[in-house]
Amino acid sequence: MTTVTADIPAALRYEELDGKFLYRKGYHDVLTGAKTIKEIIGSSSLQALLVSMIYGELSKLLQEKYITFISEPGLHLAHNSNVANDIAIFQLSQIERFTKKYFSTPPEYVVEVDVKIDIDLTDYSNPEDYIFHKTQTMLDFGVGTVIWVTTEGPRKILIAKAGQDWRVTTWESVVEFAPDCHFSLQELLQRRGVIDLL
Template structure:
């Protein structure tokens, strides 16, 4: 199925907070990148907090490569690089990996996606958790619920410490398991992160 591309000039964002320090907005609230205070105080440069760790980058690359080889790419579009999702006013989220159904009439633009992916995959928490009620787990649950309400069918979180994988859907109980669990992703595609890492000779 063909996907159209339509680009238009972007307007400059007006904000009192540097845009590069805002990771997402959730329920109208800006969520700042982990470590942003050190940037504001001059202790760190923006590049020191914006990039992924080597472990996070490897996991995104490995999972993306696995899915690229196994999903039906005639039917689905696979996106990565913190792809933005515009849910509504005050809700702009990002996904480390997202799988979209091409049948919904995707149009690629220079703005965020405005339709829900079928599957959203996240690697770790990238916001400053100390400022969120419930800290990391509170953020994970709040973002997951918002994505599911938007129409995402499956949300998968890969947590590097401790090594856990959390899967949430709209129709089944939410489950937290170890990395050696085999979890469904899409159609008949499943993911076993431990087996994938072992295949790549990566110790964990």
């Protein structure tokens, strides 16, 4: 760790897992004045594209009993463990009330695109350690399926279902998000005419 975390503004926190704050990628640029907080909070255009494409497809394919959330819906997993998701999908019957607090009920499905924290300021030795830890923590909380899409390095998809072996596949593979809801990310991007823009 290269920076004393007590000196980092709370606005640069992305999540808290097991009582440890995880800071947004680019936090150091904000501390040195090279960027503003607003410049590092948003998603890249590629991340925004993937979240939008997946959200649109899931909203179309999933039955009416589900409700799909984007815009970093927060999950309160336990005391001092609060995480953000790119997409969280709940059965409508699971939600008792909408409040100004994070969801405290586990969603049926979570979709994440890339790692948005600065790994250098954590105890994780690499991004995969963070992905695996956050995924297992959400599954332990009661999330049914966690799906990670990565854009940095090999374009892969991790599918982690509660009580099953995890699977890593490619963007070209057909991924089952829910019963009767499956598609290939590569084919979806081709169908929307954006694959050549990547």
